[in-house]
Amino acid sequence: MELTTWYLEQSDVSQIRPGREPATAAEIRQAELASPELSRFLYTAVGGDWFWTDRLPWTWQQWNDLLTAPGVETWVAWVRGTPAGFIELDGRHPGIVEIAYFxxxxxxxxxxxxGHLLAEGLRRAWSLxxxxxxxxxxTRVWVHTCSLDGPAxxxxxxxxxxSLYKTEVTPAGPITETPGPWPGAGDRGNPVNPA
Structure with missing residues (x-):
């Protein structure tokens, strides 16, 4: 099995292209207070189906250290009071912002x-x-994604x-089950009815 990793970037805020209007109204707000509990929830809830495992062993202190670092921001999309997604910006390096998670x-x-959340996240990255x-x-906003991430x-x-600026193909071990948001969560289908 091979793993493909794509690296993408923008070099100017004018390159942002908006997404289509969401089917349901969403409010995107910054999580202004560092909350390891919230960030870990978002990380596992979003990434559990896509092999996001690197932060699973993190301690509360590791989460807190990241979230209180100057230049790190978490923006959350809310639909009818429910968290629907997030984008984590890492602006700890001068002039550069990484979309760490989305x-x-x-x-x-x-x-x-x-598309709506990503476009808004990019605007926030450029104004960080x-x-x-x-x-x-x-001067630069970048991200990497891979063939184990969501298909879209x-x-x-x-x-x-x-814009794509680099592609890497590396050998990968056998694909096992994704960790899910918590052990035993199983197939959750599409439980949300936004109407």
Whole structure:
């Protein structure tokens, strides 16, 4: 089995292309208070189906250290009071912002929410230096995704104006079951009815 990793970037805020209007109204707000519990919930709820495992062994302190680092921001999409997805921005390096994590909870896919959240997240990334005095004006926003991520991830990044600059193909071990949001969660289908 091979794993393909794609690296994408933008070099100017003018490259952002908006997504289509979401099928249901969503509010995107910054999680202004560091909350390891919230961030771990979002990470497992979104990434559990896509092999996001690198942070699963993190301690509360590791989460807190990241979330309180200058230039790190979490933006959450809310639908009718329920968290629907998030985007984590990492602006700890001068002039550069990485989209560290981005995605939707399973019940909110297929409603144009992903394109809307990503476009808004990109706008926030390009303006990050206005909120963090240590940060210089942003000259680059980048992200990587891989063949184990959601099937719409690469297309969404490109549709929002990000350009592919590198592709890596590496051997990967056998694919096992994804960890899910918690052990035993099983198939959750699409439990959300936004209407």
């Amino acid at each position: 995605g939707l909870l399973p019940g909110f896919t297929g409603q144009n929410l992903g 230096h206005e909120r963090w005095p240590h940060q210089t004006p942003i 991830a690469l297309a969404n990044y490109q549709a929002r104006g990000m």
